[in-house]
Amino acid sequence: MNILEETKQNIREALREAVLANGFAKEEEIPTIILETPRDKNHGDYASNLAMQLARVAKKNPREIAEGIVAHFDKEKASARTLEVAGPGFINIFLDPRFLRQVIPAVLRDGAAYGRSEAGEGTSVLVEFVSANPTGALHLGHARGAAVGDSLCNILDMAGYKVEREYYINDAGNQIDKLALSLDIRYLQALGQNVEMPEDAYQGPDIMRIADAIVNDHGDAFVSLPEKERREKFRELGLDYLLEKLKADLKDFRVSFDTWFSETSLYMSGKVEETLETLRANGEVYEEDGATWFQSTRYGDDKDRVLVKNDGAYTYLLPDIAYHKDKLDRGFDTLVDLFGADHHGYIARMHAAIQALGFPKEKLEFQVGQNVNLVKGGERVKMSKRTGNAVTMRELAEDVGLDATRYFFAMRSVDTHLDFDMDLAVEESNENPVYYVQYAHARVSSLFAQAAEKGVAYDPEGELDLTLIDSEKAYELLKKIGEFPEMVAGAAEQYAQHRIPNYLHELSSAFHSYYNAERIVDPEAPALTQVRLALANATQTVLRNGLTLVGVHAPEQM
């Protein structure tokens, strides 16, 4: 347990004992004690509303209870300096900040592992994200999904969950048939044959590129095959090329997946059939108008959904249900689906489906990514200037830089609309929040260099006189550093990746402020220099750990 949590625990303990000493309530009547951090510093480091909560049980007014608690509170135990009763009965606790000094050696010891906790208790989570159709380039919405999903996984991992990242490949639908057809034609055309592209085929240049690549790799090996086999071959090859491209795009975006799950594999293994049969056996489906329906309204969906069309083909929903069943059968405690807003209609029916299969609804968590607007010069940008098509993930990262792109997406809650300000993201100035944080990190590196130059080189292994740390600014910085593990755990629990950038900004601010207030490198005072550098070092470690969660580099210099 880290120092802040330990201290909070001690405070709770001291409060509980004080309540009992007063006889305000019996042990079992005491509610879970909530310690909140007041916005206003005049209200202490922590505040408790315990007295108000006990008012009913103790049959006394809250202020009176609070006074009693304060009188019997063991300050020593709780590292507290003073307690005050305020307002309607809040107990404001002012800590003796010296205990915070212990944060320094703790962070230095844990290094890259500082921030890790057991909060998730090993809960296994499968996060499915991006899952874009492989037939096109990844666009803005996917970029947001990739950035958010990846950060979320990093956060969950750090908070003690067992995480897997998965990409679901829709490789069984019409669009893949169309892909095979389009490739076939382009292939034949590339080899000089006079064949026409059908209207409904993919006309885009990327298909031609793949066809050329196939010609390059395999020559005319497929020309003599019968059409059906050729199509089958192109289906396979086309998918290979597209997936390779997809993986490369994502890798360059610093995102990788543990599993690429193929829809087709669900058909091959018979799991689609099996799912249908299970639903049938559970009495969840019925026949009407020649189609097979899933009675999803039983579980709160607004209408029933077709699983098998009257022409005998499956709707997309059935394999998707089979997919979720497969994920659950693999034994994950929680599934997280991160989708774009255009799929939100899907939530109710999928929740219905897993319940119909006998799983609790709570096992499936949806995160809906709302739309992204690119803004440039105060105007919305819809199309890429280069291609005339929608702006792709790759273009965006190239235009504004990967660090800024990842940071900007991670910075906002996924479920809100996002205006991505390209001018701001590109700007190499103080207006850009990414630089603010990275600058703080680089500044620490520069301090080490300065110290070495002035003959008081930082010794990470050296003895520290922690008592030399004793200022308001330093304690504020230490407190922020100490909050990191709890903050990560909270972000994981709420699936709120955006708290990380917010936190990093606050941490950077505390550091910049400290830096301006105190001279860190002072050859006249080597012991002081060492301990201040240690504090800077600890700050840098946390900045780096936090930036890593977001997928952003922590530069040594800028």
Place this chain on the structure above:
RNA sequence: GUCCCAGUAGCUCAGCUGGAUAGAGCAACAGCCUUCUAAGCUGUAGGCCGCAGGUUCGAGUCCUGCCUGGGACGCCA
């Protein structure tokens, strides 16, 4: 028509499971570099938290209704 998301300072957004006088960045204004990176710091100003009800000791946060903006609602995937 039903559903989802949003509405908080001029702009972009935080506000964790309801808690005290609502925060940050940018923009505005006033200061701080012969000294560790000024991509920084310090301060000032700026708000009927969309509107109206309700729940309670207490609401930006929960409930209901309405308004505005964005999006989704197929035997497409």
